[in-house]
Amino acid sequence: MTMPLPPGSTIGILGGGQLGRMLALAAARLGLKSAIYSDVPGPAFDVVARSVTGAYEDTGAISAFARSVDVVTYEFENVPLAAAAAAENEAPVRPGAKALAVSQDRFDEKSFLRALSLPVAPFALVESEAHFAGAIAACGERAILKTRRLGYDGKGQARISKATELAGAFDAIKRAPSVLEGFINFEYEVSVLVVRGLNGEKRFYDCPLNTHKSGILDTSTVPSPLPPHHVARAREIGATIADALGYVGLLAVEMFYMGEGSTEPLVVNEMAPRVHNSGHWTMDACLCSQFENHVRAVAGWPLGPTERHSDVVMTNLIGDDVHAWRELSAEHGTALHLYGKAEARPGRKMGHVNRIRARG
Amino acid sequence: MTMPLPPGSTIGILGGGQLGRMLALAAARLGLKSAIYSDVPGPAFDVVARSVTGAYEDTGAISAFARSVDVVTYEFENVPLAAAAAAENEAPVRPGAKALAVSQDRFDEKSFLRALSLPVAPFALVESEAHFAGAIAACGERAILKTRRLGYDGKGQARISKATELAGAFDAIKRAPSVLEGFINFEYEVSVLVVRGLNGEKRFYDCPLNTHKSGILDTSTVPSPLPPHHVARAREIGATIADALGYVGLLAVEMFYMGEGSTEPLVVNEMAPRVHNSGHWTMDACLCSQFENHVRAVAGWPLGPTERHSDVVMTNLIGDDVHAWRELSAEHGTALHLYGKAEARPGRKMGHVNRIRARG
Numbered sequence: 221m222t223m224p225l226p227p228g229s230t231i232g233i234l235g236g237g238q239l240g241r242m243l244a245l246a247a248a249r250l251g252l253k254s255a256i257y258s259d260v261p262g263p264a265f266d267v268v269a270r271s272v273t274g275a276y277e278d279t280g281a282i283s284a285f286a287r288s289v290d291v292v293t294y295e296f297e298n299v300p301l302a303a304a305a306a307a308e309n310e311a312p313v314r315p316g317a318k319a320l321a322v323s324q325d326r327f328d329e330k331s332f333l334r335a336l337s338l339p340v341a342p343f344a345l346v347e348s349e350a351h352f353a354g355a356i357a358a359c360g361e362r363a364i365l366k367t368r369r370l371g372y373d374g375k376g377q378a379r380i381s382k383a384t385e386l387a388g389a390f391d392a393i394k395r396a397p398s399v400l401e402g403f404i405n406f407e408y409e410v411s412v413l414v415v416r417g418l419n420g421e422k423r424f425y426d427c428p429l430n431t432h433k434s435g436i437l438d439t440s441t442v443p444s445p446l447p448p449h450h451v452a453r454a455r456e457i458g459a460t461i462a463d464a465l466g467y468v469g470l471l472a473v474e475m476f477y478m479g480e481g482s483t484e485p486l487v488v489n490e491m492a493p494r495v496h497n498s499g500h501w502t503m504d505a506c507l508c509s510q511f512e513n514h515v516r517a518v519a520g521w522p523l524g525p526t527e528r529h530s531d532v533v534m535t536n537l538i539g540d541d542v543h544a545w546r547e548l549s550a551e552h553g554t555a556l557h558l559y560g561k562a563e564a565r566p567g568r569k570m571g572h573v574n575r576i577r578a579r580g
Numbered sequence: 581m582t583m584p585l586p587p588g589s590t591i592g593i594l595g596g597g598q599l600g601r602m603l604a605l606a607a608a609r610l611g612l613k614s615a616i617y618s619d620v621p622g623p624a625f626d627v628v629a630r631s632v633t634g635a636y637e638d639t640g641a642i643s644a645f646a647r648s649v650d651v652v653t654y655e656f657e658n659v660p661l662a663a664a665a666a667a668e669n670e671a672p673v674r675p676g677a678k679a680l681a682v683s684q685d686r687f688d689e690k691s692f693l694r695a696l697s698l699p700v701a702p703f704a705l706v707e708s709e710a711h712f713a714g715a716i717a718a719c720g721e722r723a724i725l726k727t728r729r730l731g732y733d734g735k736g737q738a739r740i741s742k743a744t745e746l747a748g749a750f751d752a753i754k755r756a757p758s759v760l761e762g763f764i765n766f767e768y769e770v771s772v773l774v775v776r777g778l779n780g781e782k783r784f785y786d787c788p789l790n791t792h793k794s795g796i797l798d799t800s801t802v803p804s805p806l807p808p809h810h811v812a813r814a815r816e817i818g819a820t821i822a823d824a825l826g827y828v829g830l831l832a833v834e835m836f837y838m839g840e841g842s843t844e845p846l847v848v849n850e851m852a853p854r855v856h857n858s859g860h861w862t863m864d865a866c867l868c869s870q871f872e873n874h875v876r877a878v879a880g881w882p883l884g885p886t887e888r889h890s891d892v893v894m895t896n897l898i899g900d901d902v903h904a905w906r907e908l909s910a911e912h913g914t915a916l917h918l919y920g921k922a923e924a925r926p927g928r929k930m931g932h933v934n935r936i937r938a939r940g
Contacts, residue, residue, distance in 0.1 A: 227905055227918045245605055248627045250909070251918025251931065266629050267608045504867055507915050507936055522910035529938070530889055545587055549610070550882035555867050558587045558611025571611065576867055578889070 224520040227251035232289030236262030238559035239295035246511035279306035286310035314518040319493035342402035359402035406476035412458035470514040472496030501534035504574040542570035584880040587611035592649030596622030598919035599655035606871035639666035646670035674878040679853035702762035719762035766836035772818035830874040832856030864934040865892035902930035
């Protein structure tokens with residue numbers, strides 16, 4: 221049994237974006253310090269006393285950073301495995317390298333899920349023209365081609381509706397090693413937000429209903445319409461993944477809900493080994509946010525409560541949306557969160573609002 | 581009409597303690613940066629990218645600090661007036677110097693309240709033996725002698741129950757210029773937490789019931805048993821003070837409740853021109869905390885909602901209390917806040933817990 225890190229300890233966070241920022245703010249509530257390591261200065265740098273700018277490939281710098289903190293965590297799943305390994309020589313890395321390895325590569329992730337007998341859409345590797353026919357046979361003609369690595373928010377994706385479009389789609393994503401995924405005719409998307417402690421205890425937030433705009437999360441609504449027995453199944457899937465990874469921290473699993481009559485009502489879309497945009501509603505509708513619970517887990521602390529005290533709709537502020545900050549800040553029942561990014565580029569996540577109402 | 585400071589602006593905070601820390605954390609939610617100026621490094625230094633250590637008497641350093649930020653605020657009422665004046669030459673100081681001047685001196689504060697026709701306990705100046713007889717005549721024999729300046733948390737105070745004890749009490753507080761206050765036989769203490777915006781709008785949090793241990797705030801409970809018509813009167817008193825000071829920010833006013841049958845049901849004890857310990861419950865029971873509302877006000881933003889979504893008991897963690905952090909962090913329905921102070925000295929405010937339950 222590992223002892224919890226005492227107050228005053230330092231959490232080392234790889235990544236300087238808004239997720240790292242909100243992790244650091246949550247750590248501060250608990251009397252824990254945070255230090256940030258990032259390849260470029262970012263929003264997290266403003267809320268900590270110590271930030272380091274360095275390449276994620278610079279294992280020497282990563283080692284030195286890890287040596288200067290008490291535990292290492294990360295805000296994004298594309299931390300190079302060599303960096304995670306270098307850090308792990310100096311301090312615990314939580315969640316561990318296995319979660320990173322699996323979630324960095326869509327093909328490995330889907331293979332991992334399938335090996336756990338979890339429901340996934342049909343998928344097939346596409347690394348050259350030689351794979352086209354087999355991939356279409358496995359997935360059907362209505363499908364989405366996605367790069368194996370580094371895609372997010374709809375980037376590195378191309379849809380097809382006929383077998384003959386696959387060649388063009390492959391060109392469109394620059395012939396990067398890819399996965400073809402069969403099109404899923406789902407009713408809606410939900411996500412499971414599970415936090416797993418150092419002792420294996422698991423707690424679940426309510427499953428939000430997620431909607432997207434242009435491939436980017438737009439809203440997360442709690443409660444979702446997901447029927448209770450399917451909520452139980454969704455949590456079971458999340459728990460299976462977290463346990464299989466020996467996971468420590470907050471894990472998000474996006475799932476498609478196929479409808480009441482479906483033989484397989486929930487199909488896993490993808491997982492994120494980190495705090496997740498679809499969990500931002502917890503900041504204002506729960507006593508303990510996903511960020512605080514992630515910090516508690518990686519620090520070896522008891523997990524915090526995951527119940528919601530209010531119903532809530534979280535809406536992302538993307539690009540120019542943020543220019544409405546003044547009106548949004550005057551809205552009743554609305555909590556405004558801004559990430560401190562200077563430039564509102566199109567598609568950039570600038571903040572979010574949580575619109576709260578009493579529990580129904 | 582002054583424009584609100586846009587996101588990305590910097591709030592300069594005088595004072596590096598837990599109040600400054602929680603102000604900086606609240607500012608970060610809104611995409612505002614904070615910079616800290618303090619005579620010694622403190623808990624607030626850990627949550628900002630820029631902190632300055634310097635004497636509050638060093639008006640040159642204060643000027644330079646004020647020049648580097650967009651607005652100046654403070655976490656304690658004993659900011660030297662010369663420092664406030666130096667800062668005001670470079671940036672707006674909110675709340676203004678008048679609030680500081682009045683609240684730094686118990687005699688001036690009580691005189692100010694009396695001039696507003698607000699109810700205060702009988703009081704009299706005690707600066708030498710020559711004042712003893714008149715002070716006893718004004719206040720009675722059961723009274724408390726308090727230093728005019730720099731007392732807090734029960735420090736610089738001595739109780740008497742007979743006229744002959746006044747000389748000893750005056751010696752006990754080192755013959756500092758003092759105020760004798762007549763003993764008040766109150767039922768309980770409440771506080772008014774009012775936030776006043778740059779445009780004069782005022783919003784009120786619920787009045788907490790406050791209890792003390794050894795002169796230090798122990799608990800704040802919301803809702804308090806204060807009857808609704810007395811809540812209205814308490815708010816009226818808070819509003820009168822805030823308006824008279826042209827106040828911008830969160831103002832706390834401690835009041836004694838004298839009981840239903842009393843001709844003067846509420847008597848003002850003291851005011852604090854800053855966020856206040858008896859408002860820490862707002863962090864977990866309201867969508868917008870006292871810290872965020874103070875930041876909104878000083879930044880010229882619209883005020884945030886002050887309604888509570890939950891009932892709550894706030895309990896301070898003083899000195900060794902903090903060593904129970906592990907058990908407290910595992911308590912259901914409890915939010916733990918630690919200030920990141922290294923040493924748990926007796927009487928030192930180390931953190932607090934908010935114990936939440938659904939609104940009754």
